[in-house]
Amino acid sequence: MADTMELLDIEVWDGNMAASQALRQVQVDVVAAYPITPSTPIVENYANFEANGYVDGEFVMVESEHAAMSGCIGAAAAGGRVATATSSQGFALMVETLYSASGMRLPIILNVVNRALGAPLNVNGDHSDMYLGRDSGWIQFDAYCPQNAYDLNFIAFKVAEDHDIRLPAMVHQDGFMTSHTAQGVATLTDEAAYNFVGEFKPMNDMLDLDHPVTHGVQTEEDWHFEHKARQQHALMTAVIPKIEEAFDAFEKLTGRRYNLVEAYDMEDADVAVICMGTSVETAREVAEEMRAQGIKAGVVGIRVFRPWPLEQLAAVLKNVKAIAALDRSSPHGTVGTLFNEIAGTLYNSETKAVLTNYIYGLGGRDLTKAHLVSIYGDLKANMDAGKPTTPLQQYIGLRGPKLSFF
Amino acid sequence: MEKKGWDGFEIGAMLRSFDGAARDIATTLPENRPYSQSNLFKASVADWRIEKPLFNKDYCIDCQFCWIYCPDMSIIARDKKMVGIDFDHCKGCGICVEVCPTNPKSLLMFPEQKDEEQALAGWPKKEKNAKAEEPKED
Numbered sequence: 181m182a183d184t185m186e187l188l189d190i191e192v193w194d195g196n197m198a199a200s201q202a203l204r205q206v207q208v209d210v211v212a213a214y215p216i217t218p219s220t221p222i223v224e225n226y227a228n229f230e231a232n233g234y235v236d237g238e239f240v241m242v243e244s245e246h247a248a249m250s251g252c253i254g255a256a257a258a259g260g261r262v263a264t265a266t267s268s269q270g271f272a273l274m275v276e277t278l279y280s281a282s283g284m285r286l287p288i289i290l291n292v293v294n295r296a297l298g299a300p301l302n303v304n305g306d307h308s309d310m311y312l313g314r315d316s317g318w319i320q321f322d323a324y325c326p327q328n329a330y331d332l333n334f335i336a337f338k339v340a341e342d343h344d345i346r347l348p349a350m351v352h353q354d355g356f357m358t359s360h361t362a363q364g365v366a367t368l369t370d371e372a373a374y375n376f377v378g379e380f381k382p383m384n385d386m387l388d389l390d391h392p393v394t395h396g397v398q399t400e401e402d403w404h405f406e407h408k409a410r411q412q413h414a415l416m417t418a419v420i421p422k423i424e425e426a427f428d429a430f431e432k433l434t435g436r437r438y439n440l441v442e443a444y445d446m447e448d449a450d451v452a453v454i455c456m457g458t459s460v461e462t463a464r465e466v467a468e469e470m471r472a473q474g475i476k477a478g479v480v481g482i483r484v485f486r487p488w489p490l491e492q493l494a495a496v497l498k499n500v501k502a503i504a505a506l507d508r509s510s511p512h513g514t515v516g517t518l519f520n521e522i523a524g525t526l527y528n529s530e531t532k533a534v535l536t537n538y539i540y541g542l543g544g545r546d547l548t549k550a551h552l553v554s555i556y557g558d559l560k561a562n563m564d565a566g567k568p569t570t571p572l573q574q575y576i577g578l579r580g581p582k583l584s585f586f
Numbered sequence: 587m588e589k590k591g592w593d594g595f596e597i598g599a600m601l602r603s604f605d606g607a608a609r610d611i612a613t614t615l616p617e618n619r620p621y622s623q624s625n626l627f628k629a630s631v632a633d634w635r636i637e638k639p640l641f642n643k644d645y646c647i648d649c650q651f652c653w654i655y656c657p658d659m660s661i662i663a664r665d666k667k668m669v670g671i672d673f674d675h676c677k678g679c680g681i682c683v684e685v686c687p688t689n690p691k692s693l694l695m696f697p698e699q700k701d702e703e704q705a706l707a708g709w710p711k712k713e714k715n716a717k718a719e720e721p722k723e724d
Contacts, residue, residue, distance in 0.1 A: 283598075283599055284598045284599050284600070285597045285598035285600075286598070346597055346598070384596070384598060384600050390607040390608060390609055391602065391604070391607060391608065392602070392603040392604065392608060393600050393601065393602055393603070394600065394601045394602075394603065395598065395599065395600050396599055397599045397600065397601050399599065402589065405592075406590070406591065406592040406595070407592075407599060409592040410592045410593065410595075410597060411597075413592070413593070414597070
């Protein structure tokens with residue numbers, strides 16, 4: 181029996197510690213991990229908890245991130261509660277196995293501490309790795325601060341392990357900005373946290389010896405399409421209601437409210453910035469300042485990136501006149517992902533807002549309040565003109581001549 | 587196997603070996619096991635075989651070498667007696683023939699289309715000039 185850890189109501193934790201405390205409190209059975217900056221402390225802390233008797237689990241040291249996720253897949257198929265963490269290049273190495281985990285419907289929780297993808301090599305935060313996972317069939321939650329990183333882990337376990345869902349989930353947080361920035365985090369007691377997620381209920385587990393199963397079978401053109409369709413059906417229809425249920429239950433337990441789409445000052449907003457991660461908090465501050473100057477500014481944070489909350493986002497953007505999609509990843513050859521998603525969300529709707537795209541913050545470059553002020557200035561001009569007054573895609577916070585496309 | 591629609595099967599790339607619970611399966615003979623439709627036991631996976639082994643029980647000494655060495659569990663044996671070959675699973679690799687110690691061999695490879703009765707009728711006789719003389723018992 182694992183020891184209980186007495187926590188203060190509010191602990192000073194960075195995002196990594198917040199995530200590893202959540203893994204401890206839900207009593208993860210198996211963590212197979214290969215450390216990589218800036219997510220290393222998540223699994224390091226977990227190993228520490230395990231070594232000191234705070235978890236009845238197994239920590240499996242492996243030789244790569246590919247092996248880490250493969251170990252997680254094996255443990256999950258065997259019938260355990262499973263989690264791990266990674267970043268950047270490690271995430272890239274995991275990609276092949278991410279598709280296996282989702283296709284095999286194994287509810288693994290992966291904490292992704294977002295970091296740039298090289299070359300050039302870079303340990304700081306951007307969303308390249310998060311975007312790399314967007315077609316992998318995982319549920320993707322995005323935390324904006326350590327408190328979110330803690331809370332969303334519980335939500336992720338509760339949703340992913342539900343027998344109507346059985347899909348793996350990622351909890352994203354920004355490298356260093358969230359992962360290494362200590363803030364006050366309101367805690368749950370070990371008992372309350374565990375009870376919220378509940379005991380792990382295996383499904384088709386390999387250790388049920390009376391019901392032998394083969395996991396990870398091969399199918400060809402005669403079965404593959406049906407399997408992928410079934411997976412997409414679950415992701416598209418079952419996940420969002422279950423997440424909303426979990427958000428409601430979590431609010432009841434803690435008073436903290438999460439939404440698929442986080443809307444700030446959007447009730448009467450004319451112009452809106454849409455972004456993810458720590459940028460949401462900066463944008464909120466600037467939006468308030470813009471309102472003091474008479475611009476009805478709002479901010480939209482994407483809380484659940486996959487499955488994409490199309491209907492909820494369309495509802496939030498209904499009356500907006502100009503939108504900036506802020507992508508913290510180089511799209512390499514097209515518009516940014518958020519731009520694409522938002523365009524797809526609004527194209528058949530009544531909303532005819534002007535939509536533009538900003539690429540920012542690559543490799544940990546700061547998004548300053550001044551940048552956001554200039555973006556809101558662009559949006560105001562777009563709104564007044566009723567069409568884009570700038571190129572569709574602009575780079576902000578970049579040295580050298582102004583760079584833009586389309 | 588029935589080609590079900592996308593909503594007609596269990597989730598995950600997962601297949602069951604048996605229908606329902608499978609207890610004491612090791613002591614249950616294969617023909618009595620509740621193999622599921624998706625179990626390979628129910629499928630013919632031998633359609634690429636071009637040569638097949640045929641069995642002549644007149645020479646068999648039930649040494650069980652073929653049963654032990656067959657990589658596909660395609661030698662059917664009951665009570666330590668060789669019964670025959672499972673042609674739904676035999677790939678025609680010829681290992682059983684190779685390890686058969688009798689003279690002449692009790693298992694020989696034939697073209698896939700060869701008629702069994704014909705093969706048995708033309709079965710080779712004992713070789714007098716075997717590679718080495720068998721040691722005499724004193």
